[in-house]
Amino acid sequence: MAEQGVKFKVCSDNQAGLLRLRTLSDNPGQDNQIRAIKATKAIRAKGAEVELIWVPGHCDIPGNELADKLAKEATAQLPEADATSFAFLGIRINQLKRQEIRKTLSGLKPSEIQESYRNIYTWKISSKISLPIGTRREQASSFFQLKLGHGFLKSHLHRIGVTQSNRCLCGKKETPKHLLLECPRYRTQRAVLEEKIRNQIRVKELNLPLLLHTKVGIESTLAFLKETKICTRTWHVQREEEREEEHEEEQVGEREEERGEEQEEGQEEEREEEEGESDRD
Numbered sequence: 001m002a003e004q005g006v007k008f009k010v011c012s013d014n015q016a017g018l019l020r021l022r023t024l025s026d027n028p029g030q031d032n033q034i035r036a037i038k039a040t041k042a043i044r045a046k047g048a049e050v051e052l053i054w055v056p057g058h059c060d061i062p063g064n065e066l067a068d069k070l071a072k073e074a075t076a077q078l079p080e081a082d083a084t085s086f087a088f089l090g091i092r093i094n095q096l097k098r099q100e101i102r103k104t105l106s107g108l109k110p111s112e113i114q115e116s117y118r119n120i121y122t123w124k125i126s127s128k129i130s131l132p133i134g135t136r137r138e139q140a141s142s143f144f145q146l147k148l149g150h151g152f153l154k155s156h157l158h159r160i161g162v163t164q165s166n167r168c169l170c171g172k173k174e175t176p177k178h179l180l181l182e183c184p185r186y187r188t189q190r191a192v193l194e195e196k197i198r199n200q201i202r203v204k205e206l207n208l209p210l211l212l213h214t215k216v217g218i219e220s221t222l223a224f225l226k227e228t229k230i231c232t233r234t235w236h237v238q239r240e241e242e243r244e245e246e247h248e249e250e251q252v253g254e255r256e257e258e259r260g261e262e263q264e265e266g267q268e269e270e271r272e273e274e275e276g277e278s279d280r281d
């Protein structure tokens, strides 16, 4: 079966499992993981390809029979990766979007709601998830991860047991909100993002519904993601390496401190010995 030119597609809605197979992990390896990686290597050695495809689960969408039906069809047909995941992401995103808009509006006074609807309409909330034509796959993927709170986000990786920490390199909890609106590491790019939006619409401050659900917001956010590479594989690998380097430096620092302390102790002992000698005189 495994020969030159053959492509295997492994579809799963177990994102934790898939991530463990292709993500740098700081947890000790498990038997199944090692076996799967060995099998993949053997298949690749024969010139065939293996592709891991995440088909988003649907169990957390109550009563969504359409998603359920589509999931079954997708598993039966093993369609193209993009087509599959994007269709499902669309369904889930629309669900989340409605929830978020409802939540945003329910926090407002009745007099403000009408106003908000009008404001939102001027932002042109699209009824379906459509990214501008020409959006690169990499940015589209990052965008969906931030929208769903899944993928290379530390808060997510930690929740599913892939990483030991849920912290960003800056030390705060790494969530979509943190990366898009707060992290000091992206201050410069965020200023550009904010300016882009303010040039088009009047807003008090940036917020997630604006960035992830509105036409103006989506366009500007995609540009921000292109600059920062947030939630791309390269970004994730690089920051894990940076984190490891920092960790190593810390350890070297600690070792040097320990050595310093040992020296001081040694000197004290010498002094005590000298004092002891002078006592005997």
Ligand SMILES: [Zn+2]
Pocket (backbone or CB within 6 Å): 168, 169, 170, 171, 172, 178, 182, 183, 184, 185
């Ligand atoms: Zn941060």
